[in-house]
Amino acid sequence: ASLDGDRLTVTGSFEGLQSPATSARLHAAPMGLRGPVISDLNATGGTSGKISGEITLTPAQADGLRRGHIYLQIQSEEAPNGNLRGWLLP
Secondary structure: OEEEOOEEEEEEEEOOOOOOEEEEEEEEOOOOOOOOEEEEEEEOOOOOEEEEEEEEOOHHHHHHHHOOOEEEEEEEOOEEEEEEEEEOOO
16 A cells, blocks of 8 residues: 555455455544545455555545555455454554
8 A cells, every 4th residue: 555645545465255245445444443444446356355445534544544554455255244354554
């Protein structure tokens, strides 16, 4: 992930899911907690693939990013509430 002003760009890959990915999203919450969706991302289907997306952050979201309160979550067919999570750290 990279931040340019208030524009957050996310690119990456995943592998090893037990069922095909259905979506990827950014959420806002402190590490270890679940939070609300702030943006959808693009994710390829399958048990491995790529994610990408861009979002213009609000001032509160940018502050949350600096504090490590934004995470990426990948949902899959067998885990619609989240299969893989990773917090974005400054």
